[in-house]
Amino acid sequence: METTDQNNAPVRLKGMGDGLCVSLDPDQPRAFIRSELTRLFQPLKHLAVNARVILDFGEAEGDEGLVDELGVFLKENFGVGSVTQTPKRRGSSEDFVRRRDVDRSWHHYRSDVLMLTGRVRSGQKVTARRHLLILGDVNPGGEVVAGGDILIMGSLAGTAIAGQPDEVDTIVLALDFRPTQVQIGSVVAAGPPPSRRRFPEYAHVEGGHIVVENYMKANPFGRMPWPEVR
Amino acid sequence: MDGKIIVVTSGKGGVGKTTATASIGAALAAEGKRVLVVDMDIGLRNLDVVMGLENRIVFNVVDAVKGKCRINQAAIKDRRIENLYLLPASQSDNKDVLIPEDMIRFGAKIRSEFDYVLMDCPAGIERGFENSVAAADEAVVICMPEVSSVRDADRVIGLLYARDITPKLVVNRIVPDMVARGDMLSHEDIVDVLSIDLLGLVPMDDHVVISTNTGMPLIMQKDSKAGQAFRRIAQRLNGNTDIPIEIPQGQGRFWKRIGTKFGLGK
Ligand SMILES: Nc1ncnc2c1ncn2[C@@H]1O[C@H](COP(=O)(O)OP(=O)(O)OP(=O)(O)O)[C@@H](O)[C@H]1O
Ligand SMILES: [Mg+2]
Numbered sequence: 375m376e377t378t379d380q381n382n383a384p385v386r387l388k389g390m391g392d393g394l395c396v397s398l399d400p401d402q403p404r405a406f407i408r409s410e411l412t413r414l415f416q417p418l419k420h421l422a423v424n425a426r427v428i429l430d431f432g433e434a435e436g437d438e439g440l441v442d443e444l445g446v447f448l449k450e451n452f453g454v455g456s457v458t459q460t461p462k463r464r465g466s467s468e469d470f471v472r473r474r475d476v477d478r479s480w481h482h483y484r485s486d487v488l489m490l491t492g493r494v495r496s497g498q499k500v501t502a503r504r505h506l507l508i509l510g511d512v513n514p515g516g517e518v519v520a521g522g523d524i525l526i527m528g529s530l531a532g533t534a535i536a537g538q539p540d541e542v543d544t545i546v547l548a549l550d551f552r553p554t555q556v557q558i559g560s561v562v563a564a565g566p567p568p569s570r571r572r573f574p575e576y577a578h579v580e581g582g583h584i585v586v587e588n589y590m591k592a593n594p595f596g597r598m599p600w601p602e603v604r
Numbered sequence: 605m606d607g608k609i610i611v612v613t614s615g616k617g618g619v620g621k622t623t624a625t626a627s628i629g630a631a632l633a634a635e636g637k638r639v640l641v642v643d644m645d646i647g648l649r650n651l652d653v654v655m656g657l658e659n660r661i662v663f664n665v666v667d668a669v670k671g672k673c674r675i676n677q678a679a680i681k682d683r684r685i686e687n688l689y690l691l692p693a694s695q696s697d698n699k700d701v702l703i704p705e706d707m708i709r710f711g712a713k714i715r716s717e718f719d720y721v722l723m724d725c726p727a728g729i730e731r732g733f734e735n736s737v738a739a740a741d742e743a744v745v746i747c748m749p750e751v752s753s754v755r756d757a758d759r760v761i762g763l764l765y766a767r768d769i770t771p772k773l774v775v776n777r778i779v780p781d782m783v784a785r786g787d788m789l790s791h792e793d794i795v796d797v798l799s800i801d802l803l804g805l806v807p808m809d810d811h812v813v814i815s816t817n818t819g820m821p822l823i824m825q826k827d828s829k830a831g832q833a834f835r836r837i838a839q840r841l842n843g844n845t846d847i848p849i850e851i852p853q854g855q856g857r858f859w860k861r862i863g864t865k866f867g868l869g870k
Contacts, residue, residue: 493799496758513797515755531797 385410393426394418394454400431400440408447415452422448424455431459486522494518494532505604514554523547523604529572533557542579547589551575556584607638609711609721610841611740613764615756617727619748620776623812623822625724626654627831628744630821631838633688637719640679642691644736645726646702649693655682656819657690664694666701669710675717684821689718699731704738711739720841729763737764743771744803744841749778749789754797761798773798774837776806780854791851804837806830807852 385398385407396414398407415422427448429441438459445457488502489509496515500506506520509527516532518524522544524536529550535557537544542559550572553565558577563584574589587594612625622645629641642665643651652658663678668691675691682688694701714721723740726732737743743764747757757773764771775791782788791805809830815822822831823838829852839847 495762496755498762511797511799513758514751515758 383410385414387414390428393428394422395428395430395460397430397432400434400437404443407444411444411448412451415448415454418452423453427454427457429457429459488520496532512548512553520544534577545576545578545594547574547576549574551577551586553577556586558584607715607718607720608742609715609723609740610742610744611723611725611736611769612744612746613725613733613736613760614727614746614753615729615760616748616753619746619753620806621727621746622651622654622724623816624744624746624774624776624806624834624837625651625722627822627834628838628841629720629722630682630685630688631823631835632720632722632842633682633685634823634835635838635842636687637842638687638717639720639722640689640691640714640718641722641724643693643724644732645724646693646697646699646732647695648726649695651724652680652690652692654816655690655821657682657692661692665691666694666697669702669706675714683819684824699726699735702731702735704734707735707738729760733760733763737767737769740769742841743769744774744837745771745798745800746774746776747794747798748776749783749791749794751789754789754794758798761800770800772801772803772841774803774806777808778805778852779808780852784854802849803840804833804849805852806833806837 384402385396388395388397396411398410429444441457441459448454448457486504487507488505489507490500491509493510494500494508494512494516496513499517499519500508502520502522504520505522505525506518507525507527508518511528512518512526512530512532512534514531517535518526518532519535519538521538522536522541524534524544524546526534526548528548530546530548530553532553533555534546534553536546537559540559542561544558546553546556546558551566551574552568555565556563556577558579561579561582561584563577566586575586576589576592576594577584577586578594579585612621612628614621625641629639633639641651641655643649644665645651646666649664652661657680660680663673665678667673668675668678679689679691682690711721723736725736745757745761745764747753761771773795775794778791779788783790791802795802807829809828811822811825811828812830814820815825815828822828823835825831833850833852836847836850
């Protein structure tokens with residue numbers, strides 16, 4: 375059932391502080407939007423002159439072209455001062471982050487991951503500015519250092535230093551986890567005693583200490599409601 | 605002749621580089637190859653002692669490399685094995701008297717006179733190591749079944765790869781009974797970490813000491829298990845790669861097998 379309730383009208387006007395706020399649905403035909411704006415602005419007469427107008431597209435994506443076009447239209451016909459779009463709710467909105475990461479993360483990020491294949495041997499040191507991913511092994515005496523997380527798709531038997539200099543939210547993960555030493559941020563722990571188990575484990579900081587857990591059981595990121603860029 | 609220069613190295617000391625150099629050199633010569641073994645442990649020479657040639661030294665490797673004598677003046681012919689020659693280390697010099705560039709020039713010369721040149725590398729990864737690997741085409745890394753030896757071998761393997769030399773592995777001084785009890789690293793554990801081609805496995809063997817004391821080459825001692833292992837290693841180095849790798853067996857294994865036969869096993 376159609377309603378003509380003000381709140382659901384495709385173009386609405388309300389006063390806002392020292393300006394005017396126009397809520398509109400950018401998917402409506404341009405001619406319709408113009409006629410609605412005329413209908414709303416006509417009665418304002420001199421109140422509209424030099425007014426600061428903010429266009430609010432709600433959840434929809436208003437493109438810059440539309441803002442410019444309507445800006446010219448409102449300035450020429452009603453003498454308004456400035457026309458801008460409501461500022462995007464960047465970062466603060468989980469909704470925004472979710473859509474960004476799921477749909478368009480590749481448009482926004484250059485890779486922050488250093489991905490290597492091979493074996494880091496005794497006396498060798500690999501340093502990554504941010505995350506480090508190794509398809510291979512880290513031998514005893516080898517050292518891997520990262521500004522972010524360290525992921526070893528193989529065995530980690532050397533020293534792993536993640537989250538440098540001070541990111542304690544980072545992790546060290548290995549399919550075969552038996553490091554000599556692990557450091558996350560500035561928290562240091564000696565590796566676990568030798569054992570024959572071989573399953574994926576990861577180290578993270580909890581209450582100022584390094585804790586090692588079975589990665590598959592803890593599944594630390596599996597409970598996140600949606601994928602997020604790390 | 606366009607011979608191969610092979611460096612025998614380990615990082616850690618006392619793991620059997622000199623023993624391996626003498627034995628592999630002797631075995632290659634026994635196969636009919638013209639072989640020179642070079643003692644690069646300048647200041648601490650002992651390849652001459654192991655080969656029983658210490659009383660024939662006139663010139664040494666430093667003299668030969670520096671051009672103070674000809675190679676055939678410095679190279680000492682082995683007493684027993686045809687085609688085997690030793691270039692002894694200098695006992696009085698310091699390792700710094702040679703630089704890698706000297707060795708590369710010298711390597712080009714000796715390559716033309718021998719089928720195989722084995723360099724007995726000193727322990728460590730400093731100048732003595734640099735000099736020993738400078739002219740090498742191949743490398744044999746000696747490792748003992750011991751955590752610190754594996755660590756040092758790994759370090760050396762990284763340095764060899766960085767010089768575009770693909771190393772091969774010999775595990776020496778294996779005590780099979782200790783491996784069976786889980787008191788010694790197995791060769792599988794070692795290959796797991798080092799992940800390079802295995803040339804052979806050499807057991808702990810009293811004949812090694814006997815050989816050093818009597819000057820009788822290890823490979824010529826009929827019932828030396830270590831001697832036989834080094835012969836097979838030489839054959840594999842010489843291109844017979846289908847010779848199977850024999851895993852040293854201890855007494856424990858033997859009894860266990862008999863036990864199983866009588867239904868007493870496990
Ligand atoms: N398979 C073996 N069985 C028994 N003893 C061995 C074996 N291999 C080596 N040895 C002994 O171990 C000691 C060290 O061997 P060797 O001198 O060959 O080592 P190296 O690596 O050359 O030492 P360095 O680093 O001092 O030059 C010697 O006493 C030798 O007799
Ligand atoms: Mg030696």
